[in-house]
Amino acid sequence: MDILKSRFLPLIALVASVLFLYFRTPTFNKSIDGECSLLTHDHYWIVSKRVVTPRGVSPGAVEVKSGHINTVKEGEYHKLLLQNEHVLDYGGAVVMPGLIDVHAHLDEPGREEWEGFSTGTKAAAAGGITTLIDMPLNSFPSTVSEETLKLKLEAAKKKLYVDVGFWGGLVPENAFDPSALDKLLKAGALGLKSFMCPSGINDFPMTNSTHIKEGLKVLAKYKRPLLVHAEVVLESESHIALDSDESDPRSYATYLKTRPPSWEEAAIRELKDASEETRVGGNAEGAHVHIVHLADSRTSLDLIKEAKHGGSSLTVETCPHYLAFSAEEIPDGDTRFKCAPPIRDEANRQRLWEALLEGHIDMLSSDHSPCTPDLKLFDEGDFLRAWGGISSLQFVLPITWSYGKAYGITFNQLASWWSERPAKLAGQTNKGAIKREMDADFVVWMPEVEFELDENYDIYHKHRNISAYLGQRISGKVLATFVRGNLVYSEGKHASAACGAPILAKQ
Ligand SMILES: NC(=O)N[C@H]1NC(=O)NC1=O
Numbered sequence: 114m115d116i117l118k119s120r121f122l123p124l125i126a127l128v129a130s131v132l133f134l135y136f137r138t139p140t141f142n143k144s145i146d147g148e149c150s151l152l153t154h155d156h157y158w159i160v161s162k163r164v165v166t167p168r169g170v171s172p173g174a175v176e177v178k179s180g181h182i183n184t185v186k187e188g189e190y191h192k193l194l195l196q197n198e199h200v201l202d203y204g205g206a207v208v209m210p211g212l213i214d215v216h217a218h219l220d221e222p223g224r225e226e227w228e229g230f231s232t233g234t235k236a237a238a239a240g241g242i243t244t245l246i247d248m249p250l251n252s253f254p255s256t257v258s259e260e261t262l263k264l265k266l267e268a269a270k271k272k273l274y275v276d277v278g279f280w281g282g283l284v285p286e287n288a289f290d291p292s293a294l295d296k297l298l299k300a301g302a303l304g305l306k307s308f309m310c311p312s313g314i315n316d317f318p319m320t321n322s323t324h325i326k327e328g329l330k331v332l333a334k335y336k337r338p339l340l341v342h343a344e345v346v347l348e349s350e351s352h353i354a355l356d357s358d359e360s361d362p363r364s365y366a367t368y369l370k371t372r373p374p375s376w377e378e379a380a381i382r383e384l385k386d387a388s389e390e391t392r393v394g395g396n397a398e399g400a401h402v403h404i405v406h407l408a409d410s411r412t413s414l415d416l417i418k419e420a421k422h423g424g425s426s427l428t429v430e431t432c433p434h435y436l437a438f439s440a441e442e443i444p445d446g447d448t449r450f451k452c453a454p455p456i457r458d459e460a461n462r463q464r465l466w467e468a469l470l471e472g473h474i475d476m477l478s479s480d481h482s483p484c485t486p487d488l489k490l491f492d493e494g495d496f497l498r499a500w501g502g503i504s505s506l507q508f509v510l511p512i513t514w515s516y517g518k519a520y521g522i523t524f525n526q527l528a529s530w531w532s533e534r535p536a537k538l539a540g541q542t543n544k545g546a547i548k549r550e551m552d553a554d555f556v557v558w559m560p561e562v563e564f565e566l567d568e569n570y571d572i573y574h575k576h577r578n579i580s581a582y583l584g585q586r587i588s589g590k591v592l593a594t595f596v597r598g599n600l601v602y603s604e605g606k607h608a609s610a611a612c613g614a615p616i617l618a619k620q
């Protein structure tokens with residue numbers, strides 16, 4: 114018996130290790146072929162003349178195996194490829210890391226008539242976004258506790274066409290309750306978000322500096338960021354604006370006056386101080402504060418530069434609508450353009466581009482914040498009462514490209530603003546670049562192809578007529594989107610099942 118055992122031992126070990134390797138290999142794609150992916154295999158090569166890696170843009174071949182990037186080969190890829198392997202040859206199209214949108218409102222559960230996990234993530238997939246991080250407000254209830262995060266996860270089940278993470282909310286109710294915040298963060302919220310002015314949603318009340326400082330203490334322990342809507346209501350200034358002669362609510366100039374840049378400036382000053390106060394003990398950088406949708410490119414931006422220069426852990430995003438539009442051109446009564454902070458003048462728009470190119474603005478996000486068409490009050494065109502929020506999720510890549518071309522932007526800059534830095538903010542170390550061992554998340558697109566966002570264009574947002582981009586002629590057509598190796602969108606078609614994953618922060 115002992116002899117038998119020793120003789121067969123190597124064979125038994127071999128069989129055991131083959132079985133172990135087989136079952137250890139993720140079977141995600143294999144078991145659900147044809148549903149999660151428009152491909153039928155999970156080991157293949159993507160080749161193109163323009164592959165965007167951290168080293169630059171070059172012809173290349175990317176080997177995808179079981180949802181990950183296995184190899185990246187640069188150079189004349191046709192010579193590198195072996196015969197009989199699955200090859201997706203995208204010719205001259207650009208292969209870039211999938212976009213990561215750190216700021217989207219998907220509004221489910223509770224306001225699925227505004228948007229939803231299914232419609233929102235279908236639009237994301239069609240736009241080359243492979244991960245998005247959902248905001249804690251506009252859904253009902255807001256994501257402000259472990260329980261409400263669980264409701265989000267429940268509502269998202271089987272509806273995600275791309276990967277989706279969640280920000281939790283910092284509100285007065287939980288700000289002084291570190292154990293509640295602990296639970297929310299332990300349950301997987303990637304960070305917290307708060308408002309320094311009314312949010313437009315009653316169940317998501319604003320926070321003051323004291324709340325923010327309390328939140329930052331807890332977040333610092335987890336090394337996760339606080340995202341802040343940085344506008345503080347300076348009562349005196351809003352009254353001056355509304356009492357003035359120019360108070361036609363259909364005029365964008367009226368709205369602009371009600372939310373001056375000084376509101377952003379005051380908020381950013383408070384945030385700078387709050388983040389500096391957290392730089393104590395061994396925590397030289399302090400808690401991470403991320404300013405969402407910066408619109409003012411003057412004093413607010415100078416304050417941000419100052420804080421960064423002083424070593425604060427501060428990052429900032431702006432959105433395509435601040436880079437594409439200027440206040441002067443917004444037609445009277447066209448409330449599709451209403452957002453907060455408001456879109457400012459043309460000189461401001463140009464300075465935002467410069468700040469982005471110079472690295473003072475770190476990244477871009479959509480702030481896709483849709484509503485039902487009735488809330489846009491199209492009949493009245495009242496900028497003061499209409500819902501503030503721009504609907505843009507599906508278009509952010511072509512919009513950034515179309516308006517950025519004039520500034521000479523590169524594909525690597527796009528990848529850094531839309532993938533690399535957002536991945537870092539959201540703590541997703543396995544996403545954001547085309548590199549070995551990263552998740553196989555890609556967008557394949559043709560920058561040169563022009564198209565019009567007209568009535569024939571397939572828009573997957575829940576409501577098409579509220580988007581400020583309708584009617585624009587833009588360039589940059591998304592051909593295909595891959596999420597962890599699954600081809601989830603290809604030339605007008607989505608995979609038949611929604612196999613995106615919820616992303617929860619790791620402990
Ligand atoms: N509640 C909400 O989504 N508000 C957003 N809309 C917008 O334009 N800015 C915001 O913060």
Ligand SMILES: [Zn+2]
Binds near residue numbers: 405453
């Ligand atoms: Zn906001």
Ligand SMILES: [Zn+2]
Binds near residue numbers: 216218248480482
């Ligand atoms: Zn928002």
